[in-house]
Amino acid sequence: MHEIAHQLIAHATIDNPLNGVLPDFSVFGVEFDALWKKVLGGIWAICIVITIIFLAIALAGMAGSSEGGGNALAYKSARTRAVWAGITLGCLAALAVIVGAILAIAG
Template sequence: MLDLLATTALHTHQLVAAVDNPLDGLVPDFSFGGTKFTQLWQKAITAIWGIGILISIVYLVIGIVGMAGASGEVNPNPQAHAVGRKNALWAGVSLGVLAALALVVGAILTFAT
């Protein structure tokens, strides 16, 4: 039984090694639409990125205000404070990732190749 598995694994390895990578040496090229198209999609991506940063800032402020309102001295509300803290935490993480998006994408592409 083990001989059969070893033989099958050897033949599979030889078959996979014999197949050439059709994408070997190719790199992505985003200039297929000309310079105006390239400028347009780059502006659109940066606009979406900027809007994402603004939205995460708004959610961060809402979360912090929710935490502050829930921990008042007159009527403290631990449940509302926990919800505000969770929202502020997620908004802060989102803001950090969006601020470092170029670094994150660059690292993923570096390790993927």
């Protein structure tokens, strides 16, 4: 029984095969490196525009629900959408910093 436990421990200490390997897009060539950056930048820009539209719609909903007698439930719902759209816009604006921080922590 002791020998089986020793073998299990010996197998658990396998070296990490990815140790020292870093992602490198340049291996696919300069054209690919430039292309994926352009595509990602375009998708990022579209996401920012869509989020701005959602934020504007939510803010307009807040203004519309507070006119007249005011509908507290509609206002709260629009405010919640506006808060989430604002948080999303902030995260999209800081996306490069967020990704960089995660990769730095993951090391």
